[in-house]
Amino acid sequence: MSAIVTDNPFDLSDTIVANATASGRGALAVIRVSGRRAHDIARNAVERWPNLPRIATLSRVHGADGVLLDESIVIRYDAPASFTGEDAVEIITHGGLLVPVTITGALIARGARLARAGEFTRRALLNGKLDLLQAEAVGDLISATSRAAQQVALTQLDGGLSRRILALRDELVGLEALIAYDIDFPEEDDGPIAPARIIAATDRVVDALTRLAATVHTGELVREGALVVLAGAPNVGKSSLFNALLGERRAIVTDVPGTTRDAIEAVIDTPRLPLRLVDTAGMREAVDPVERLGVEVSTSYIARAAVVLACGDDEQSLRDIQRALAERTERDDTPVVMVRTKSDLLRPGETIGGGYEIGERPLVAVSAETGEGLTELIDVAASLAAHGAETATPDAPILTNERHAFAIRAALDEVRAFRDRWTNDDVPAPVAAVHLRAAVGALEDLIGVVDVEDVLDEVFRRFCVGK
Ligand code: GDP
Numbered sequence: 001m002s003a004i005v006t007d008n009p010f011d012l013s014d015t016i017v018a019n020a021t022a023s024g025r026g027a028l029a030v031i032r033v034s035g036r037r038a039h040d041i042a043r044n045a046v047e048r049w050p051n052l053p054r055i056a057t058l059s060r061v062h063g064a065d066g067v068l069l070d071e072s073i074v075i076r077y078d079a080p081a082s083f084t085g086e087d088a089v090e091i092i093t094h095g096g097l098l099v100p101v102t103i104t105g106a107l108i109a110r111g112a113r114l115a116r117a118g119e120f121t122r123r124a125l126l127n128g129k130l131d132l133l134q135a136e137a138v139g140d141l142i143s144a145t146s147r148a149a150q151q152v153a154l155t156q157l158d159g160g161l162s163r164r165i166l167a168l169r170d171e172l173v174g175l176e177a178l179i180a181y182d183i184d185f186p187e188e189d190d191g192p193i194a195p196a197r198i199i200a201a202t203d204r205v206v207d208a209l210t211r212l213a214a215t216v217h218t219g220e221l222v223r224e225g226a227l228v229v230l231a232g233a234p235n236v237g238k239s240s241l242f243n244a245l246l247g248e249r250r251a252i253v254t255d256v257p258g259t260t261r262d263a264i265e266a267v268i269d270t271p272r273l274p275l276r277l278v279d280t281a282g283m284r285e286a287v288d289p290v291e292r293l294g295v296e297v298s299t300s301y302i303a304r305a306a307v308v309l310a311c312g313d314d315e316q317s318l319r320d321i322q323r324a325l326a327e328r329t330e331r332d333d334t335p336v337v338m339v340r341t342k343s344d345l346l347r348p349g350e351t352i353g354g355g356y357e358i359g360e361r362p363l364v365a366v367s368a369e370t371g372e373g374l375t376e377l378i379d380v381a382a383s384l385a386a387h388g389a390e391t392a393t394p395d396a397p398i399l400t401n402e403r404h405a406f407a408i409r410a411a412l413d414e415v416r417a418f419r420d421r422w423t424n425d426d427v428p429a430p431v432a433a434v435h436l437r438a439a440v441g442a443l444e445d446l447i448g449v450v451d452v453e454d455v456l457d458e459v460f461r462r463f464c465v466g467k
Pocket of ligand 1: 232234235236237238343366367368369370
């Protein structure tokens with residue numbers, strides 16, 4: 001390891017402390033201490049020090065002047081078995097505005113330094129407890145605002161994405177080895193490596209990288225939510241449906257400023273992805289070609305929608321919205337769900353589509369009054385919005401941000417460049433192989449961990465046997 005620079009703001013020789021919980025009124029707070037002197041500093045501040053690691057011990061915490069600050073639980077962690085990989089202590093104090101602050105102060109007075117943002121996770125990374133993707137996942141998990149985002153972050157934290165990237169990287173390193181062998185032993189008895197074998201291996205990697213790159217779309221959906229727009233003639237019950245759908249499932253309500261200020265947008269959290277439901281009720285004044293059909297839809301929203309809920313409360317209104325949407329969705333094939341509203345008013349024997357043929361489109365009957373069909377409508381909309389989007393699983397992780405997408409695309413470009421050069425045979429093999437090294441580098445940057453052992457292996461693989 002390189003020498004520690006003393007003016008480094010993240011100096012690893014410092015013992016750091018922070019309130020790990022949100023500040024403000026609350027039952028409990030967790031003060032976290034980590035670093036070489038974590039045990040000494042905390043032991044000095046508490047009456048009863050835990051004899052063993054990972055055992056919750058009831059204790060009392062004192063200020064540097066000996067004043068009692070709180071009755072707290074103390075847990076000690078011995079390196080490397082801690083989140084940071086260092087000696088660490090967690091003090092579970094009472095919450096509120098004062099107790100956690102005074103206890104943090106008492107630990108600073110005894111020699112700890114206030115941690116910088118993300119510094120505990122940064123240390124975990126430097127100590128090999130997490131890789132860069134997992135460290136990012138910690139941040140994603142904390143900022144998750146939907147269940148889908150939570151699940152994706154957990155998969156990433158569990159190392160799902162890291163394992164996938166490492167497997168691809170290993171395949172590339174294997175490919176490099178094949179080429180090195182080909183360069184070093186062109187006259188081998190077994191003959192050179194068949195070019196087709198190299199091409200096949202390259203194509204496998206290109207395929208896998210392409211599939212992975214495509215998942216960034218899912219990552220975006222999970223983060224941003226899918227736009228679901230209510231469309232239909234005035235008075236068919238769109239606003240009532242909007243409110244009923246949100247009901248208790250409402251997560252966030254935003255008045256979106258600017259051009260969309262008349263629309264109301266709210267998020268419905270579904271397990272697969274968040275749905276951003278938009279009621280364009282306030283846009284009745286908008287001049288829109290479909291208005292001649294007496295149908296109220298917003299051009300810009302429909303154009304951007306992941307799913308359109310086409311509402312009608314009888315045969316005629318369903319027919320109108322169907323026809324109006326057909327004109328615009330012919331081209332962009334946005335999924336449409338036909339929604340028969342006010343189902344509580346259906347007469348016995350009346351069909352929900354009013355006898356109207358709605359073709360292949362799903363038709364759901366709903367009532368804002370009784371709640372009928374609301375769950376089904378959310379399920380149908382969510383599965384249509386998620387169509388083509390993968391669900392993140394440990395075996396099939398997804399990319400969750402632009403940094404990932406950038407690295408994967410860079411790797412893909414390099415592997416493709418290698419393939420072209422190798423196929424065209426226009427440069428010597430070692431020159432073509434430079435692209436593979438660049439691809440490996442892009443994947444390593446993504447994980448943030450370069451295994452020295454692997455680099456050495458790679459270097460020596462290029463040596464001839466016996467040298
Ligand atoms: P919008 O103009 O399409 O947004 O329609 P509204 O939501 O304002 O509803 C128009 C009228 O239909 C109102 O009088 C609502 O009370 C009524 N309405 C809406 N949904 C239902 C429903 O599910 N059942 C019944 N019986 N009436 C409804």
